[in-house]
Amino acid sequence: MTVLVLTRPDLDATADLVIAELNDRGVPVHRADPGDFPERAEFGATLGTGQVDWSSTWRGQHRGLRMRDVTAVYYRRPSPFALHPGLSAEDARWAFDEARAGFGGVLASLRCTWVNHPHNNAVAGTAPVALATALRCGLRVPRTLLTNHADTAREFIRGLPRKVAAYKTLGTTGPIGTGGEPVAVWTSRVEADDITDEVARTAHLFQEWxxxxxxxxxxxxxxxxxxxxxxxxxxxxxxxxxxxxxxxxxxxxxxxxxxxxxxxxxxxxxxxxxxxxxxxxxxxxxxxxxxxxxxxxxxGFVPDLRAPITQALADVLEGRQ
Known part of the structure; x- marks a missing residue:
């Protein structure tokens, strides 16, 4: 058995905790970053008569992996595909889509334990889907508005018991700053008079305070x-x-x-x-x-839960749970 950990190449404290726990248990671990593909890694996959799964291999900078040896995948925020810097914007867009459909598709087809499968992560990480599903599952969710219309936002806030809402992003990384890095957008407390017509530029999420x-x-x-x-x-x-x-x-x-x-x-x-x-x-x-x-x-930021959650994750990936 091999546990494949898909995460960024730089230190990720969350992934590191799980990898260390699996290493202590003697469970084989292969750490890789899909962002190495296609410039720093290669893969090959074949499918033919008599096969029910892709026969594929991954070769990174240091060692290779046969995908058929993978029994569990820990999908922990890997980086996006790294494309050749000489590609035009149009060619880079095409190459990215091809990489996602090809390598990403073969990876997603692995029949093993996923924590979590990237397709499920994508759905669960979409706030409108997640919040509506939570309500249907019996959880309590604050009154919420999604809009790009300033007057609608003002009317919603004025109709709340405290006339105050929380504004937050829809789970995205935030806008890109001048240095090319995402800018953090913190939750903010807003009243109706704080809303400007700039709301029209994209979708915004407001929740009852x-x-x-x-x-x-x-x-x-x-x-x-x-x-x-x-x-x-x-x-x-x-x-x-x-x-x-x-x-x-x-x-x-x-x-x-x-x-x-x-x-x-x-x-x-x-x-x-x-x-x-x-x-x-x-x-x-x-x-x-x-x-x-x-x-x-x-x-990992809650000290008393760091060890028990790490152990529980390792149990799932090792097949104990």
Whole structure:
């Protein structure tokens, strides 16, 4: 057996934790980045009479891999295909699509344990699909608006009980800055008068503002759930905890039965073996409001959950769970 870990070449703390755990167990691991294809890696795949799967090999810079030896894949945010810099924009677009259909297609056809399959990740990582599915699975979701119309956004916010909404991106990496790198767009607190006509430029997501007691990061691996309260220690972290990790404190917590049932239904519906979910726990009824579904989310930032989640992931990839 070989566990194939698809991740970026630079250090990824989340992938590193899982790889180290598998190495400690003596489980063969092959780490690769699809972004090496086609410039720094090559592959070949054949299909013919009498075969039910592609017979394929991957050759990276250091060693090769027969895909038939792969029993599980940990798909952890690999980088996009790296194309020759001399290609024109039109040729690069075509080459990227061909790489995704060819190499990506053979990879996606592997019949093994996936955490998670990239097709399922793509669906679960699409906010409108994930939030609607969560509602159908019995989870509580704040009132949400998607629009590119400023007046619609203003009317929605004025109709909320507190006349305040949270604005957030749709799970994308954010706009590209002058240096070519994505720019982080944090969750912000907005009122109707804050909305400008620039909303017309693309789709925007607004959610009812929840006066929270705290947040909860719930990480589910297979049938197991790991949850921790996140208590913000600064004004910036109260709006978006990612803005000030140093101010955060954590406390392990129990997952209410209704929430656990809804999460299991959500994972089954979306075909996930792993998911990180963010909830707001309100100050009044202490209800859990789901605000984010992240099928590839990190988990190492909660110290007391780092080891148990790593072990649970290794169990799934090794075939113990």
């Amino acid at each position: 929840i006066d929270k007691e705290h947040e909860v990061r719930l990480t589910a691996v297979g049938s197991q759930m790991f949850a921790a309260e996140i208590h913000a220690g600064s004004p910036a972290a109260r709006i978006d905890f990612r803005r000030d990790y140093d101010s955060l404190t954590y406390r392990l917590c129990h997952v209410p039965a209704g929430v656990a049932h809804g999460v299991r239904r959500l994972m089954e519906t979306l075909g996930l073996r792993y998911v990180a979910l963010d909830f707001l726990v309100d100050q009044g009824n202490r209800d859990w409001h789901l605000i984010d579904v992240n099928p590839g989310g990190q988990f």
